[in-house]
Amino acid sequence: MAATLSLAASNGVGAIASGAIDAASAAAAASASRGAGAAKVGTDAKARAVAQDFEAMFLNSMFSSMFAGIKGEGPFGGNGAVGIWRSFLVDQYAKSYAKAGGIGLADTVYRSLITHQEATLK
DSSP, X not given: OHHHHHHHHHTTOHHHHHHHHHHHXXXXXXXXXXXXXXXXXXXXXXXXHHHHXXXXXXXXXHXXXXXXXXXXXXXXXXXXXXXXXXXXXXXXXXXXXXXXXXXXXXXXXXXHHHHHHHHHHO
16 A cells, blocks of 8 residues: 555645545444444354353253152163263253353353453553
């Protein structure tokens, strides 16, 4: 861009080139500000997803403890398959529960993440 400006100035059209560069700079700044808003929305969505994943992980731990003492019956009862099947089931319970609103932990974690991020940016 500097080469274009010096070339335009040496040709005697510095004012025209400067005006074109100012217009291009203004357009780039406007685009960057729109991009910053989009980046904030993307960052908020990522923070929300991380908070929800954290709550799902916490709920998974709670549900795993809750199901630990239950012996399996029927076709899955008593063998190694029940442990694997139950871990998948508990994981889906936790994700579904967190997605539906959970116990409110995701909201608290989300607010904490955003507050920390805003404090870091200042």
